[in-house]
Amino acid sequence: MVTIGIDLGGTNIKGALIDSKLGILYSFSIETEADQGKDHVIGRVAEAIQMAKAKAEGEIYGVGIGSPGVISYDRTTVSVPPNFPGWEKENLAEILREKTELDCFVDNDANLMALGSSRFGIGKQFDSFIMITLGTGVGGGIIYQRKLYRGVTGGAAELGHVIIDTNGPDSLSPARGGIEAYLGQRFLSRLAWEEIRKRTDNPLYEQFSGDPARLEPVHLVREADKGNALAIELLRKAGEKLGIAMVNYVHVLDIRKIVVSGGVAKAGEYILGPAREMAMKRLLEPFRTDFEIVYESLGNDAAVLGAGSLPLEHNNI
Amino acid sequence: MVTIGIDLGGTNIKGALIDSKLGILYSFSIETEADQGKDHVIGRVAEAIQMAKAKAEGEIYGVGIGSPGVISYDRTTVSVPPNFPGWEKENLAEILREKTELDCFVDNDANLMALGSSRFGIGKQFDSFIMITLGTGVGGGIIYQRKLYRGVTGGAAELGHVIIDTNGPDSLSPARGGIEAYLGQRFLSRLAWEEIRKRTDNPLYEQFSGDPARLEPVHLVREADKGNALAIELLRKAGEKLGIAMVNYVHVLDIRKIVVSGGVAKAGEYILGPAREMAMKRLLEPFRTDFEIVYESLGNDAAVLGAGSLPLEHNNI
Numbered sequence: 001m002v003t004i005g006i007d008l009g010g011t012n013i014k015g016a017l018i019d020s021k022l023g024i025l026y027s028f029s030i031e032t033e034a035d036q037g038k039d040h041v042i043g044r045v046a047e048a049i050q051m052a053k054a055k056a057e058g059e060i061y062g063v064g065i066g067s068p069g070v071i072s073y074d075r076t077t078v079s080v081p082p083n084f085p086g087w088e089k090e091n092l093a094e095i096l097r098e099k100t101e102l103d104c105f106v107d108n109d110a111n112l113m114a115l116g117s118s119r120f121g122i123g124k125q126f127d128s129f130i131m132i133t134l135g136t137g138v139g140g141g142i143i144y145q146r147k148l149y150r151g152v153t154g155g156a157a158e159l160g161h162v163i164i165d166t167n168g169p170d171s172l173s174p175a176r177g178g179i180e181a182y183l184g185q186r187f188l189s190r191l192a193w194e195e196i197r198k199r200t201d202n203p204l205y206e207q208f209s210g211d212p213a214r215l216e217p218v219h220l221v222r223e224a225d226k227g228n229a230l231a232i233e234l235l236r237k238a239g240e241k242l243g244i245a246m247v248n249y250v251h252v253l254d255i256r257k258i259v260v261s262g263g264v265a266k267a268g269e270y271i272l273g274p275a276r277e278m279a280m281k282r283l284l285e286p287f288r289t290d291f292e293i294v295y296e297s298l299g300n301d302a303a304v305l306g307a308g309s310l311p312l313e314h315n316n317i
Numbered sequence: 318m319v320t321i322g323i324d325l326g327g328t329n330i331k332g333a334l335i336d337s338k339l340g341i342l343y344s345f346s347i348e349t350e351a352d353q354g355k356d357h358v359i360g361r362v363a364e365a366i367q368m369a370k371a372k373a374e375g376e377i378y379g380v381g382i383g384s385p386g387v388i389s390y391d392r393t394t395v396s397v398p399p400n401f402p403g404w405e406k407e408n409l410a411e412i413l414r415e416k417t418e419l420d421c422f423v424d425n426d427a428n429l430m431a432l433g434s435s436r437f438g439i440g441k442q443f444d445s446f447i448m449i450t451l452g453t454g455v456g457g458g459i460i461y462q463r464k465l466y467r468g469v470t471g472g473a474a475e476l477g478h479v480i481i482d483t484n485g486p487d488s489l490s491p492a493r494g495g496i497e498a499y500l501g502q503r504f505l506s507r508l509a510w511e512e513i514r515k516r517t518d519n520p521l522y523e524q525f526s527g528d529p530a531r532l533e534p535v536h537l538v539r540e541a542d543k544g545n546a547l548a549i550e551l552l553r554k555a556g557e558k559l560g561i562a563m564v565n566y567v568h569v570l571d572i573r574k575i576v577v578s579g580g581v582a583k584a585g586e587y588i589l590g591p592a593r594e595m596a597m598k599r600l601l602e603p604f605r606t607d608f609e610i611v612y613e614s615l616g617n618d619a620a621v622l623g624a625g626s627l628p629l630e631h632n633n634i
Contacts, residue, residue, distance in 0.1 A: 174600065282492050
């Protein structure tokens, strides 16, 4: 079956024509132009849908859209997406169905990453898994018995806001001490700099003392690759925190397969090794059986593949 | 429909004849005699089932048994229940079906408390809720869309082992800093005593300095009722920790109704008030809508009512 997947971001709208067996048939990206307001952006999304539709040979089963903001349980409505001026509560699915004559469904990005992994990525091998997206923020999606677990309002799996230290550092979230406050890109960098600044003989100090704000997790990884013990230590500490958060997810959900993706996840074993070690230490014994952390290598394609899978998942196909 | 509910405890076996509409028709308790070994105990359970069956006028739909230990996903088998000498991995459901000619199902106590509350208690009003049992340990059960959420192996909702402080106090669990390390009866008492011993002028010091091990949460409640500021403060701190744990459950599950039961929960608003306050502070804004903490007053009946509901729930009735 052929569907359209759209990933609505603050800067770009990514679109793809998706075959439910073969994956991406055709993909492209256009600018969001969010500063031109709500109607303009919705028009751009409709354009993207038409662009994908024009490339299709047969019928389109439906459209899935990954969007920021709070999504309604029925997958129609987006509320106050950050960085989208002029948006309040918009029934995106209905507006787009009128414009395109296709069935449209909306969900959040992390859920769609999980769905994409489940149908096209490393998640295919698991009936149930927990997706953790490690990027600017920390997001999550839960696949349970091959379906998204969505909670009561569709807002489940806010995994970045699971608290691991009651008195831990602040992030932009009211959930102070949440795992995002350690692993979110900017927070990881900030916490790393607090240590690096004390080590004036370290190459990382030399590189970033002029402008610490430039420090990104990728720089820690590069230094770790060169054998920089401080960089390895900083990534290890971050990984251990992630391991604690995983213990919490597993003890609540009894799902022992963890799929990680996103920019920070590219730190690979520097973070995931210590996460695995810590989790295996703190998990209740029965939960250690079959516990596994794997990396999703689909990258951003997972989101658009998940978006394209949404009309099928929604209709239990 | 009429079923039998059994609550297999280390000291007593509680049994009841349950009407799915009316609740408990008849109930009783016999000694477990766990020290006499596995076969004896299973025989005692079979006796309890026969005692209940003898009181029934019509047909029995099935039997549900609440048991300690790890329960298999298919609800037949119990592994290594603590304080049951001689038990390893026992297919309790099959053995009891042979002995009683009734369909038998096993699940853990906290799950059955949740099910009992959902069908006969305060949980009836909620399609989805999180049950927290505050007793010797801290347990949990998750009702999602009127069914138990059970995870991949049936072990979901180990809510006492959700970590809120990575470097928090030890309990008997590998999940150091888990909420059980603060709220489990003996841990709450131990943490309270650490403060009380510094306050030699406090009535609690006078009462328990001879034998601090006698201090139980109920004593804190009695003192709080008399206006003892230290007792109120100690319960408040425990409640705030519980609030943090609730934030974690809600952010993972997107279920905003919390039902608490068990001995420690009888501290009521001394604990639940501060828990509610803390949760409302740390929850992401959208999750504060409809967030509610309520108390299950069925007491231990919830477990046996849940056990009696198990054959129906298992068969989607």
